[in-house]
Amino acid sequence: MSALVLREDRDGLAILTLNRPDKLNSLTVGVFRELRQHVIDLKTDDTIGCVVLRGAGRCFSAGHDLGDIAEGEKVPSPGWHSETLRMLETLPKPVIAAVHGHCYTGALEVALAADFIIAAESAKFGDTHAKWALTPIWGMSQRLPRRVGIATAKRLMFTAEMFGAAEALRIGLAEQVVPDAEFDASIDAMAKKILANSPFSHAANKRLLEATDSRDMDSGLQWEVLKNEGVGPDMQARIGAFMRKD
Structure with missing residues (x-):
């Protein structure tokens, strides 16, 4: 089947x-x-x-x-x-x-x-x-x-x-x-x-958008700051690759 x-x-x-x-x-x-x-x-x-x-x-x-x-x-x-x-x-x-x-x-x-x-x-x-x-x-x-x-x-x-x-x-x-x-x-x-972009950022951004959907602006902004997931493990490699292009 x-x-x-x-x-x-x-x-x-x-x-x-x-x-x-x-x-x-x-x-x-x-x-x-x-x-x-x-x-x-x-x-x-x-x-x-x-x-x-x-x-x-x-x-x-x-x-x-x-x-x-x-x-x-x-x-x-x-x-x-x-x-x-x-x-x-x-x-x-x-x-x-x-x-x-x-x-x-x-x-x-x-x-x-x-x-x-x-x-x-x-x-x-x-x-x-x-x-x-x-x-x-x-x-x-x-x-x-x-x-x-x-x-x-x-x-x-x-x-x-x-x-x-x-x-x-x-x-x-x-x-x-x-x-x-x-x-x-x-x-x-x-x-x-x-x-082409960071899977870490995609996952973190999905969670951020989900958590703050329909919240008022101030509580959403507070959530973005206090619950921020920081930087991904691929950040240095991505920035380094960009800098080397110059």
Whole structure:
């Protein structure tokens, strides 16, 4: 049986690919179980400095497998899906969601657990929980308003409207939109820029941004000073290499 989530490592980059292309990469407990194991493995893998999450075939993912929902999923524990995405979100290395084609509802919740989204021009987004009389339990109500603002999040959740990559960029959901023909190259270029910088700084900055999100300015500034993680073990080598260029 083929893996439901593939992992490919390349020069410090780990590419995780949702691998149910015949089902538009719809999300099942099995997919989450494999994604969760990859996240666990990546957390302590010092050979990896950046992670890309994407989908095989025609799209990123059409969302939660409605067939699984109708049949009654056997979830290992309450909140297990949400916990898995939280593990992805708090990985001590940058995570990019590379979205092409469909990215609906549960799939959007997965993408929002990444640090940011790069979208192909073909990308289509939407939260359809309300269309099916469902409510989010994978993080939509928390991550979407933090990304796009609460009024926009309400509009998207209440209308269940689908929207394209240009609108995703306009509202701040996507960080970058690129032509489909340039999608792979753009992902690689972004990953290389990230990998060129210090993994120590990336991990420390993620923790800093996480800890101070939504704090008032003064307490955030205080946290930055008092909880500062200092300098990384690669600082001297990096500064030395820069000085030698002169």
